[in-house]
Amino acid sequence: MKKKAVVVGALGVIGRYIVEKLVAEGDWQVVGLSRRPAKDGPRYRHIPVDLLDLEDVADKLGKLRDVTHIFYAAFQPGTGNAANYAAVIAPNRDMLVHSVSAIAKASRSLQRVVLVTGTKYYGTHLGPLKTPMRETDPRHMPPDFYFDQIDWLTAFQRGKKWSWTELRPQTLCGFAPGTAMSILPAIAVYAAISKELGLPLRFPGKPGAYGTIYQVTESSHFASAALWAATEKRTANQAYNITNGDYFRWRNVWPRIADVFGMKVGDVQTISLTQHMADKADLWTAMTKKYGLKKFDFDQLVAWPFADYVFGSDWDVMSDVTKSRLHGFQEVVDSEVMFERLLTRFRKERIVP
Structure with a gap:
């Protein structure tokens, strides 16, 4: 079956590696989204878009009618004190809502949305915590925009034919100027x-x-995990820790x-x-x-x-990656x-x- 992916945040330290991975596979058509412009390439088209501008989103994403997979790796950092977590909730939630809503509305072919969050889900940024971190661990005290993102995606998906997978990496190791x-x-x-x-x-x-x-996660290793998450039946509506495995x-x-x-x-x-x-x-x-x-x-x-x-x-800082291994992702770095x-x-x- 024809596979067409939209990579949201395609120039970032996660997105650019997912783009490279999919294009190298040979059987994917890839559309990259980011604020900044970039060159098109073989089987790759880039669309500069402001995901916080609903008119821009509707104009550019409403035409993506045959998308089968969305890889969401966009991130808007806050300004000022890094501890002001509440300030970044609205933009990071809204960028996800606007992009996924528009593409899901335009494409009846959608199969899977892969959402990238991270180990801040467990509170690694707050201080000492339970280790190893498991996907079933309780949340920390909000705010945390990862909670808002996955809660919205879970609710939005309910009753629809497509599914989601959430991936939680730790300290990406790649290069994206x-x-x-x-x-x-x-x-x-x-x-x-x-x-x-x-x-x-x-x-x-x-x-x-x-x-x-x-622990850390090499960006190219994470891209392999994202491809697995997008195409493996067992990963539907599941969350996974993804690290180098050591x-x-x-x-x-x-x-x-x-x-x-x-x-x-x-x-x-x-x-x-x-x-x-x-x-x-x-x-x-x-x-x-x-x-x-x-x-x-x-x-x-x-x-x-x-x-x-x-x-x-x-x-x-230790994630348990047993679940991903049991469900088929065996690669380590x-x-x-x-x-x-x-x-x-x-x-x-x-x-x-």
Whole structure:
């Protein structure tokens, strides 16, 4: 049967990898949605759209009549204090409502909506919590826009022929310029600047975070999981944790990261990267010219508050992925090897020196 996917948030650290995965499969037609324009390609069409503008949504999405799958990976971060979670509920709920409603109305062929949420569903951003996190665990005290999204999608789907699947990854590891919610560019840029300044590679987070258990999800690995979730019968109307499938401690990974950059490991020194990187744009511009790097605006490469959040989690962060394995997704990634492989690639591709 003909398969046509709409990837919402197609230029992000999740969406662009889902697009690549589907196009590479060969039997998918893919439509990508984002605010920013992008080039079309073989079996790929890009539509720039403002999902908070109902007229724009109706005009551009109302014509998508033969869509079989929706992959929803859009995200609108808040401005100001990261703790002001309530402020981001309305836009993140409304973007989902507007896009899925319009496509479901236009296409009678819809089979599955894959919604990307995350482990903040369990309260990983709030402090110590029950581990390993299981899909059946109770929710934390709201607000949390993931709750609003899945509650709306569940209610909207009721009585319809299509189904949904919710995926909960943890700390994506990929690269998507302009959407910097990935820990990889943060590590790469921080290491490169430290080296340029003649410093050792110091872990910038809390001392406790250096030794606690953590986990990540490689973006390409997540894209494979999204394809499985979209096409497996058992995943209908189910939620799944999706991570690399292993756990690590930063203190064991840090020397391998330092080796990639030819650096020595220093003692832990807790700093706010948001504050300490605020004046480094001119240095990065000079480094870009000095080392012949690809030209990216410094503020497009990295979300430093996100890095501060990741390196400040001094409690165990562990998802249980047993359910996904029992339902057919068996792929795993060695996270320590992944950091080495992807950071080496960052250097080869001249993203960092």
